[in-house]
Amino acid sequence: MKALVKDRAEPGLRLMDVPEPAVGPGDVLIKVERTGICGTDLHIRAWDGWARRTISTPLVLGHEFVGVVVRTGPDVQDITPGDRVSGEGHLVCGKCRNCQAGRRHLCRATVGLGVGRDGAFAEYVVLPAANVWVHRVPVDLDVAAIFDPFGNAVHTALSFPLVGEDVLITGAGPIGLMAAAVARHAGARNVVITDISEERLELARKIGVSLALNVGTSTIADGQRQLGLREGFDIGLEMSGRPEAMRDMIANMTHGGRIAMLGLPAEEFAVDWSRIVTSMITVKGIYGREMFETWYAMSVLLEGGLDLAPVITGRYGYRDHEAAFEDAASGRGGKIILDWTD
Ligand SMILES: NC(=O)c1ccc[n+]([C@@H]2O[C@H](COP(=O)([O-])OP(=O)(O)OC[C@H]3O[C@@H](n4cnc5c(N)ncnc54)[C@H](O)[C@@H]3O)[C@@H](O)[C@H]2O)c1
Numbered sequence: 122m123k124a125l126v127k128d129r130a131e132p133g134l135r136l137m138d139v140p141e142p143a144v145g146p147g148d149v150l151i152k153v154e155r156t157g158i159c160g161t162d163l164h165i166r167a168w169d170g171w172a173r174r175t176i177s178t179p180l181v182l183g184h185e186f187v188g189v190v191v192r193t194g195p196d197v198q199d200i201t202p203g204d205r206v207s208g209e210g211h212l213v214c215g216k217c218r219n220c221q222a223g224r225r226h227l228c229r230a231t232v233g234l235g236v237g238r239d240g241a242f243a244e245y246v247v248l249p250a251a252n253v254w255v256h257r258v259p260v261d262l263d264v265a266a267i268f269d270p271f272g273n274a275v276h277t278a279l280s281f282p283l284v285g286e287d288v289l290i291t292g293a294g295p296i297g298l299m300a301a302a303v304a305r306h307a308g309a310r311n312v313v314i315t316d317i318s319e320e321r322l323e324l325a326r327k328i329g330v331s332l333a334l335n336v337g338t339s340t341i342a343d344g345q346r347q348l349g350l351r352e353g354f355d356i357g358l359e360m361s362g363r364p365e366a367m368r369d370m371i372a373n374m375t376h377g378g379r380i381a382m383l384g385l386p387a388e389e390f391a392v393d394w395s396r397i398v399t400s401m402i403t404v405k406g407i408y409g410r411e412m413f414e415t416w417y418a419m420s421v422l423l424e425g426g427l428d429l430a431p432v433i434t435g436r437y438g439y440r441d442h443e444a445a446f447e448d449a450a451s452g453r454g455g456k457i458i459l460d461w462t463d
């Protein structure tokens with residue numbers, strides 16, 4: 122089968138023929154239809170410091186996908202050939218305290234699909250049945266392909282109750298944009314999103330945020346004034362991974378404000394801890410998706426009319442992977458989709 126492989130310890134990716142993955146007794150074999158390109162894939166392609174420390178070659182990339190089940194192992198129940206599925210890309214150990222207690226998203230020995238084992242940028246992918254999410258109601262294929270990052274957005278946005286609240290999102294990348302759509306849909310009063318890319322702020326406006334603020338030219342405090350907020354934001358969703366964004370967020374929270382932090386900083390940085398203490402701000406780290414509460418939430422939010430269409434800005438056949446990756450790496454658009462069926 123064709124697959125996009127990091128075959129050597131150097132920058133770049135190669136589309137090559139590799140053997141179809143073996144199907145174990147508890148596994149599901151999936152014919153991949155569409156995949157989403159993630160920041161993680163860009164790091165692996167660029168072969169940066171993180172990738173060099175983390176990845177063993179050869180590796181088939183990719184963890185955001187939708188496809189159709191073609192075969193199941195003898196121990197698999199409730200999943201049948203023909204089912205349209207996406208997959209939870211965090212494979213958990215099943216043995217640690219959190220796994221045993223059913224808190225699988227807190228597993229201490231997670232292996233990532235397309236990071237620690239061969240992934241979904243291929244014609245076929247294999248996953249343990251426990252990681253497979255069956256789409257029981259029809260869903261747009263591009264949206265189904267990005268359930269993984271959509272799940273990051275939902276997990277973060279629904280971490281704290283936000284009905285009627287004023288929500289600040291720093292970073293209008295694909296995940297920040299989806300979080301904005303979720304916060305609006307879930308009943309926030311104001312949703313303010315910040316970025317330094319005008320193109321991405323324009324996408325946020327299409328989603329219908331209260332304010333899309335360019336922090337290259339104005340401050341979050343300016344944004345508060347424009348909206349007539351007097352006491353700061355109730356909920357913060359950090360989705361840029363940038364120190365200056367986190368600092369400015371902390372400075373603009375209300376007393377008792379709550380911050381869910383998904384953005385992954387490249388290194389340690391200082392924040393105003395005395396402000397966190399005296400304003401009694403909660404900061405909660407978010408990793409991945411809750412298995413499978415977040416997946417349930419994603420499906421029903423879409424059924425309830427949540428629209429993610431503005432977030433998807435590029436579609437390519439898998440043979441055009443170079444152009445697709447360049448588009449994703451430009452940081453100007455939203456989510457980029459690779460089609461594996463043509
Ligand atoms: N914790 C997790 O499980 C998890 C999973 C996926 C992604 N992530 C992280 O979440 C973040 C968002 O993911 P993404 O794919 O949308 O990333 P992205 O890099 O596409 O988006 C980040 C955005 O932040 C913007 N930005 C830069 N400086 C800023 C500033 N000072 N203020 C506001 N915005 C600023 C960038 O222009 C960009 O549009 C990344 O940091 C990513 O590494 C975490």
Ligand SMILES: [Zn+2]
Binds near residue numbers: 159160161185269270
């Ligand atoms: Zn991803």
Ligand SMILES: [Zn+2]
Binds near residue numbers: 218
């Ligand atoms: Zn575990």
